[in-house]
Amino acid sequence: MNITVIGTGYVGLVTGACLTQLGHSVMCIDNNHEKIELLKKGTLPIYEPHLTSLVTTAMQRKKMFFSTEISKGVTFGKVIFVTVGTPPKTSGEADLSLVEKVAIEIASSMKSYRVIVSKSTVPVETGEKIAHTIELYNKTHIPFDIVSNPEFLREGVAIHDFMHPDRIVIGASSERAKKVMREVYKKIKAPIIFTDIKSAELIKHAANSFLSLKISYINALSQICDRVGADVRQVADGMGHDKRIGRAFLDAGVGFGGSCFPKDLSAFITIADEIGYNFELLKVVQKINEEQKINFVKKIREAVWNLNEKTITVLGLAFKPNTDDIRSAPAIDIISLLLEEGATVRAYDPVAMNNAKKILGEKIVFGKTPYDSMQGSHALVVLTEWDEFKKLDMKKVKKLLHTPVIIDGRNMFDGEKLRAMGFVYKGVGC
Numbered sequence: 398m399n400i401t402v403i404g405t406g407y408v409g410l411v412t413g414a415c416l417t418q419l420g421h422s423v424m425c426i427d428n429n430h431e432k433i434e435l436l437k438k439g440t441l442p443i444y445e446p447h448l449t450s451l452v453t454t455a456m457q458r459k460k461m462f463f464s465t466e467i468s469k470g471v472t473f474g475k476v477i478f479v480t481v482g483t484p485p486k487t488s489g490e491a492d493l494s495l496v497e498k499v500a501i502e503i504a505s506s507m508k509s510y511r512v513i514v515s516k517s518t519v520p521v522e523t524g525e526k527i528a529h530t531i532e533l534y535n536k537t538h539i540p541f542d543i544v545s546n547p548e549f550l551r552e553g554v555a556i557h558d559f560m561h562p563d564r565i566v567i568g569a570s571s572e573r574a575k576k577v578m579r580e581v582y583k584k585i586k587a588p589i590i591f592t593d594i595k596s597a598e599l600i601k602h603a604a605n606s607f608l609s610l611k612i613s614y615i616n617a618l619s620q621i622c623d624r625v626g627a628d629v630r631q632v633a634d635g636m637g638h639d640k641r642i643g644r645a646f647l648d649a650g651v652g653f654g655g656s657c658f659p660k661d662l663s664a665f666i667t668i669a670d671e672i673g674y675n676f677e678l679l680k681v682v683q684k685i686n687e688e689q690k691i692n693f694v695k696k697i698r699e700a701v702w703n704l705n706e707k708t709i710t711v712l713g714l715a716f717k718p719n720t721d722d723i724r725s726a727p728a729i730d731i732i733s734l735l736l737e738e739g740a741t742v743r744a745y746d747p748v749a750m751n752n753a754k755k756i757l758g759e760k761i762v763f764g765k766t767p768y769d770s771m772q773g774s775h776a777l778v779v780l781t782e783w784d785e786f787k788k789l790d791m792k793k794v795k796k797l798l799h800t801p802v803i804i805d806g807r808n809m810f811d812g813e814k815l816r817a818m819g820f821v822y823k824g825v826g827c
């Protein structure tokens with residue numbers, strides 16, 4: 398099938414590349430000329446494991462094309478995925494101006510039946526607004542269907558998540574659209590959940606908010622564990638074995654970050670407020686997430702005493718491993734708090750340093766290697782659980798540090814082992 402993907406951000410590129418793996422021909426559209434020119438040369442604007450090779454192979458096989466013209470895409474694809482950005486406004490509400498612009502352009506160039514699939518994370522009722530816009534701007538009344546097909550991809554493992562999803566959610570109002578969408582995903586072995594359009598839109602916000610809630614719940618428990626000397630990992634294991642609860646997303650740490658959870662929570666709270674429901678539960682989820690970072694800095698302060706004139710080494714800047722994404726990364730907030738208290742910060746991350754430099758610039762010193770960043774430091778602070786850090790030679794680490802203090806924001810090290818080696822070790826809730 399010929400499929401068009403409008404918006405070559407993270408979701409659009411992963412979706413486009415994976416659809417070619419399912420045997421479809423895909424045209425990816427973006428209004429950013431520079432980006433499209435780079436993509437035509439096989440240069441991707443984002444880091445995602447395996448994505449570059451998928452894209453370049455698909456291009457060589459003439460299964461993936463790039464263009465800046467929506468009209469070309471509308472002629473090409475029977476199915477049109479809309480994956481443009483929906484960034485948060487200052488109010489927390491999602492900015493849907495790009496979605497509207499794309500809907501107008503689709504309407505103006507549509508000559509025969511099309512299925513327009515909203516994949517960007519959008520507020521409930523956006524599907525209705527897209528349909529209304531297309532009806533308004535398509536003067537010849539060409540038939541079309543709107544589908545809501547939320548994505549559940551995690552950065553760093555997005556290709557795997559696309560090809561092996563737990564479920565595919567399709568919000569559609571006609572049998573014709575359902576049939577087309579079944580065809581799109583024919584080769585993927587996963588249950589397809591057909592819903593109405595509004596329910597599908599809600600599922601995305603509901604799922605991300607619930608996962609954030611799980612994290613904030615375990616982070617709140619970590620505060621209790623710290624105060625009574627219990628181990629939050631054992632508590633999570635004990636709870637997680639109950640199938641009704643599940644162990645996933647019960648890892649305590651420095652809080653959730655990234656471009657999804659913080660943004661989607663704010664958007665969902667705003668949507669609820671607008672329709673007259675005060676979603677207090679989610680407001681507390683946000684509050685716990687913010688407090689978790691402040692409490693973590695307190696933990697560092699307790700370990701080294703005055704932060705003023707101390708050097709702290711931060712390992713890990715990305716909001717999670719296997720990505721260079723630092724959007725809403727806990728590391729950025731924690732580093733800012735450390736700097737405010739007068740600490741000198743040295744940092745290392747395997748792939749996110751270039752992005753971090755754009756925000757933190759000269760304020761901190763970036764190391765060439767983890768070891769390079771810890772020379773003479775008063776404490777080593779771990780904020781992203783990269784595999785590379787698990788392999789550190791801890792004897793060497795101890796020699797390099799001025800004082801052997803490790804504060805592990807991701808509970809990735811074996812505290813007992815490190816304490817036996819003479820480190821002062823503190824985890825989160827353990």
Ligand code: UGA
Pocket residue numbers: 518548549550551552553605608612645646647648649650651652653654655656657658661716717
């Ligand atoms: C998240 C969802 O997991 C995806 O299903 C969804 O498609 C995506 O948002 C999106 O809306 O596009 P992602 O933001 O890539 O994916 O990352 P996650 O793996 O979910 O992690 C989010 C944050 O939670 C990270 O900062 C991570 O460190 C933190 N986290 C996760 C914890 O602190 N504890 C946990 O137990 C799990």
